[in-house]
Amino acid sequence: MNAVVEEHHDEHHDHGPAKGITRWLYTTNHKDIGTLYLWFSFAMFFVGGICALGIRAELFQPGLQIVQPEVFNQLTTMHGLIMVFGAVMPAFVGLANWLVPMMIGAPDMALPRMNNYSFWILPFAFGMLISTFLMEGGAPNYGWTFYAPLSTEYAPPSVTFFIFAVHLMGISSIMGSINVIVTILNMRAPGMTLMQMPLFVWTWLITAYLLIAVMPVLAGVVTMMLMDIHFGTAFFSAAGGGDPVLFQHVFWFFGHPEVYIMILPAFGIISAIIPTFARKKLFGYDSMVYATASIAFLSFIVWAHHMFTVGIPLAGELYFMYATMVIAVPTGVKVFNWVATMWQGSMTFETPMLFAIAFVILFTIGGFSGIMLSIVPADFQYHDTYFVVAHFHYVLVPGSIFSIMAAVYYWLPKWTGNMYDETLGKTHFWLSFIGINVTFFPQHFIGLAGMPRRIPDYALQFADWNMVSSCGAFLFGFSQLLFLFIILKCIRGGERATEKVWEGARGLEWTIASPAPYHTFSTPPKDMADAHG
C-alpha cells in the first residue's frame, strides 16, 4: 500500500457518524442505511403481524365475533401487502446494504445518496398505505393480489392512495436494486471474480435483476387500474373490449418473479450459515449459482399457474403445469447441496444454524405442496382454499422470515460487537418453530377439506383445526417480542464478539473488527483466498 493512498484514507474517512437524528435522516453510509431498513422492516413485521392476529382471532371460532366481514377483508389485504412489501423485501434490502459491500471488499454502495433516497421513500409509502384504514370506505379490501374488477369498479376510494403507495414502493425497489447490481458488478475488490463471490452476493445480484425487470410491470398494472378508475379506459372492462383476466396476466407476470425475489436472498443466507456451522465448504458452489439463475429464468415463464381456474386454453394449462414442475429441479439441487454440506460435517447448533436447518426442512415442505398445486386437475380442487394459504406461508414464514431471523442472529455480533444471548435465542427459535407449525400445518387439512380462504366465517367441520391454528399464531406472534428483546439486549451489551465470531466462518466480513467500523475497505482488501464459504 503506498503512502498516497494512505493519506487519502485519512483525509476522507476519519469521520464517524453524525450525532443525533440527522445521522439517520441524512446518512449516506451503507451500514446506517442497512440498519434503517432492518428496523423499518421489523416495525412493519409487527404491524402486519397485528393484522394477522386480527384474522386469526376472528377465525378462532366459527361465526362473526370480533370484526365485521368488511374489516376482515381489509385485514387480510393489508396483512399481505405489508408483509410482502414492508417486512420481507426491506429486510433483504437491509441485509444487502449491510453485507454486500463488506463481502466484496467495497467502501460503500455504489451510489450512496440514492441509497438513502431508496430507503426514505418507504416510510412515506407505508404511512400513506396504512392511513387508508382511516379513510372513508376503509383500507384496500380486495386481497393483496388486488384482482380487477374488485380493485377497480368495486374498490373503496382509498384505492387511489394504494396505487400511489405501490408506485412509491416500486421506485424505491428499482433504485435499491440498481444500487445493488452496480455495487456487485463494479465494486468488487480487485481479484474477486464473479465465481468467487459469496452466494449471498450472487443471489442478490439475481434478485436485483428480477426486481428491475418486474417492478416496472407492477407499476404498469396499477397505472392501468388508475386509468380505468379515473379516466374511463377499458383495460379490465369487457364492456369496452378489455378483459379482467388481462389484469391477472400482467399482475402475475410481476407476481411470480416477486415470489422468488422473496426467497433467493434467503437461499444466499442459508448457503452462508450452513457451511459455517457444519465446518465444511459449501457443497456444489457452482451448481448453486446455476440453480439460482435457472430459478430466476423459470420465474418469468410460469405465471399463469396462479390462474388455472380462471379459464385459460387447455394448451396454456398444460404448458404452465409442466414449466412449473421444472422449477422443482434447480430447487432440488439446492436442497441437496445444503444437505450434502451438512453430511459428515462437524456440526454445532447455535441459533442461526437452528433456523437454517428448520428453513431447509420447512421450505421443502412448502415446495412439495407447491408441486401438488402445480398439477392442474388437482389445483381445480385446491384453488382458493386454505391449502394454498398453508403452501405459501410455509415458503414465506419458515422460508423467508426464518432466513432473515437466521441472518440477524448470524451477523448481529458483527453489527453490534456483542454476542446475543444464546439461551434466549434458542428459546426464541423453538417457540417460533412450534408456533409456525401449529399455525400452518393444520391449514393443509382444512384446505383439503374445502375451507375457502379470505372468508371470516366457516362451516362447523373446520372449527377444531382453526382453533389450533389460531393458538399457534398467537404463540408465534408473541414470541417475536422475545426476538425484539434479544436484539435490544445484544445492542446494549453482552459478551464481546471476536473478529471472526464463528469458528467456521469464512468471508471478508469476518476479517474486519466487531463491531464493523463505520467505514470499511476504503482501500480494497487483497487476500481473496477466503472470500466465500
Added chain:
Amino acid sequence: MSNEETYQEYFVPHSSKLPILASLGIFLIVYGMGNMFNEMSSGTDSSFGEIVLFLGGLVMGGTLFFWFSEVIKENHSNLYSDQLNRSFVWGMSWFIFSEVMFFAAFFGALFYVRTFVVDWIGGVGERGPSDMLWGGYEPHWPMMNPPDPEKFAGPKELISPWGLPLINTLLLVTSSFTVTFAHHGINEGNRKKLTNWLLATIFLGVVFLFVQGYEYYHAYVDLGLTLASGIYGTTFFMLTGFHGAHVTLGTFMLIVMLFRARSGHFSKTDCFGFEAAAWYWHFVDVVWLGLFVFVYVLGS
C-alpha cells in the same frame, strides 16, 4: 479494476439533506395527485390535491436541481474516479432497462387483447362462452364498436399511420442522428458543432411533441377517438401518451445538456451527463418505432 499503484479512492459523499427532501417531494406529488383524482371522480369542489401536488413539484424540482448541481460540482473537483463513472454508466443502463419493462407491460396488454380477447368476446375459441354477455356481438380489430356502446362509445375513425405519425417517425429518427452528430462535436472538441446539433435535436423533439399534441386534439375533437372510447383508444392513448411523456423528459434532459454545453462542460473523456441523455433519447426513439409498427400500422 485498476492495480494498486494507480488506485483512486472511490468517492463516498458525506451525509446529505437531498435524499430525504426528494422523498418528501415525491410523496407530496403522489399524495397531491391521489387527492386530485379522487376529488375529480367524486365531483368534490376542492383544490387541496392541486396545492399539495404543486408544493411537491416545487420541493422535488428544487431538490433535483441542487442534487444534479452537486454531482456536477463534485465531478469538476476531480473527486470521481473512473470506477465511479462506471457506476453511473451501469446505473443509467439498468434504469433504461426498467423503462423498457414498463413499456413491455403496455405492449403486452395490447398484444394480449389483439391476439386473444377480441376473438373470445365474439365467442370464438376456447373461451367462447363469454359470448353470453353480448350475444351476437361481432368484434373487429381495431375495435370501433365496443360490446357495450352505452358505457364505451366507439371511435368514428382512426388516425392514419401515413400522415402525421409518419412525419413524427421521420422527425424522431432524424433526431437520433442529430444527437449523434452532437456527440461527435464533443469528441472532436468542436463546441459549435455540439451546441448546434443539440439545438437541432431539441427542435425536432419539440416539433414532435407539437405534432403529437395536434394529433390528440384531432382524435378527440374530430374522430371521437378518446381514452374512454373502448380498448382501442385505451391502448392507443396509453402507449403513445407514456411515450410522449418520455419524449418530454428526454427533451428536458437535452435542454439541460445544451445549457451545460454552453457553460463549457463536457470533453471527450468526461461527458457522462450528455451520453446518458443521448441514450435515453435513443431509447424513446426505439419505443416510437415499436409504436409506429404495432399501434399505428398494424393497429389500423
